[in-house]
Amino acid sequence: MNLQERLAAGDVRALARLLTYAENDYPEAEEVIKNLYGRTGRAYVIGITGPPGAGKSTLTDKLAKALRARDNTVGIIAVDPTSPFTGGAILGDRIRMQELFTDPGVFIRSMGTRGHLGGLSKATQAAVRLMDIFGKDYIFIETVGVGQSEVDIVKTADSVVMVMVPGLGDDIQAIKAGIMEIGDIFAINKADLDGADRTKIEIEMMLDLNENKAWRPPVCKVVAVENSGMDILLGHIQEHRTFLSESGELVKRRARNIRNELMDLVRDRVMEFITRETGKKLTVDDLVQRIVAKDMDIYSAAQYIMEAINK
Amino acid sequence: MDKPIRVLVAKPGLDGHDRGAKVIARAFRDAGMEVIYTGLRQTPEQIVETAIQEDVEVVAMSILSGAHNHLFPIVVNMLRERGADDVLVVGGGVIPDDDIPVLKEAGVAEIFTPGTPTTKAIEFIKQNVKRK
Known part of the structure; x- marks a missing residue:
């Protein structure tokens, strides 16, 4: 069997190899995606973004487990920064996802940004398509730790979860343009720390000032390491998904992303x-x-x- | 730029000392490699599954507890069983000289003991890796 047939048949090694080809810009990956393009668009893509150390990997791990408990299959693309000086990278997101390694319903791929700005790598979209063709129900994209303007995730995901933590800045930080505008759902992680309620209020205030009220992003408090609040967060993601489908926004959003x-x-x-x-x-x-x-x-x-x- | 070599730096076994693994991970990074680091106390199953999903060209294991004769060959064999026999497997840590020929016989390409300059490990990988 060739790689394409093996991918269609659910061979994990074929998926892994095609992801390498996509990252290395080899034509084989593009060929396979072209031939199987009709099988794309079935997976629901969730972006997980937020500042460094906010707990994106831990949160992704817990959300993936919650989805597995509901019998959904999961793909994870975890992006970490590539050194602009040597081209090397330490890809360490898996450290927080150990229990998922041997779950056959989960496929995790770590990627370096390889010079691409915006919080993702250039091959992220191809990787999403390959996992989608492979048959994953949900695909998480975990961005690099973002600062104020790495907003590529909003061009790739169906729902964007913005992970925040208490104590990162005052309310002016929250009304600046940039990453704060791209969250469909806000999760305040490490909510057992001081200042979580204040952070929540500041984000709520910022969101209430937004003009577009068709979807008002919900804000929830979670403690990912303790697996606390995950059902609520997952519930918000499902509500957003329902909103997108019923309002016709999902089709529009995907068309905009493809454009x-x-x-x-x-x-x-x-x-x-x-x-x-x-x-x-x-x-x-x-x-x-x-x-x-x-x-x-x-x-x-x-x-x-x-x-x-x-x- | 050349496509980066992808390396899994893994800590099998139960010892809790990963200073060496972190130093080597950092050296590999500075040599332009993409290093997947997964943390302490990995089972052979976790290491092999990670190597396959990440499609790495090299698995570099570090062990200080003395369980290398047991764990290194298990990882090599499991990789072979999964059809990933093109992956270069190297080891490091506190490994007695007498054990090295046995490990090489079992399919570990090279063993780097304490005091080895990181450049030596990097050179070995660059010369022996099978590029995709």
């Missing part, structure tokens, strides 16, 4: 094309050298590249 992904894909291919085609006369590096030496200005160089595309 974004399509544009990113085209942008990447155009960049590859430029690097390849421009190189026939002046390479991009040549152009850069000329601009640095003031033999050319940056706008003329851009024009030069555009002309190379138009030919």
Whole structure:
């Protein structure tokens, strides 16, 4: 059997190998996704995001267990940062998910960002599709620990859970633009710490100021290490899912995400094309050298590249 | 840039000392590898399942408790049973010289004992890994 047939038949090693191909930009992964595209779109994709140390991995572990107890299969994509200096990475999200390793209904894949900004890796979407084709009911995407503007998850997930912890900042932090705007559900983790109620009130206030009231994100307190509050959180995720389906937002949201992904894909291919085609006369590096030496200005160089595309 | 080598750094057995494993994980990272680190007290089943799902090219195990003769060959055999016989398995920790030939016979590619410079382990992996 080839990889595609093995994936369709539920072979774990085939899924693992295709994920590697997707990460390494090898054409095999793209071929398989193309051929089995009709099987995508069945899994429900949950994004887990929040600042470093908020407890994203632990929370993902507990939510996955709760879903397994309801007989759902689960895929987890856990993203950690790649060093911009060496290209290496320590992928440590599995440390909090040990009991899931040997559960045949769970597949966990750790990924480095490999230079991609925005909190995910470039291959995340392909990885979601492969797990979806494989037949997972739910797919979690755990982002890198985010700061204030890594919002790629909202372009990839159906529901985004924003994991917060008490004591990270005042109410002005909560009304800044950026990651606070992308949560569909807010989970205040480590809610046994001082300040949890205050954090909850600040987030509630911020949410009440939002114009769009069709879905008002719920805010719940959880203590992931003690497995406390998981049923409530999972309930909120299901409510959001129901809201998306019944309001027609799910279709719109997925269409918007596909549009974004399509544009990113085209942008990447155009960049590859430029690097390849421009190189026939002046390479991009040549152009850069000329601009640095003031033999050319940056706008003329851009024009030069555009002309190379138009030919 | 070359595609990074993916390595699982694992601690089988019951000893609670992972300083060495963390030092080696950090050295691998600085050598441009993607290191999956899973924490202490891993069973062979957990290590093998992780190696397969993560599709790693290398499994590097560290053990200080003396159970290496028992646990290293189990992991090698389980990887083979799952068809992952192309994975390079290396070991480290407090391992007596007399045990090393036995472990190599069992399919562990190399053993790195205390005092080995991290660069030596990195070189060994780079030269012996089977790239996908």
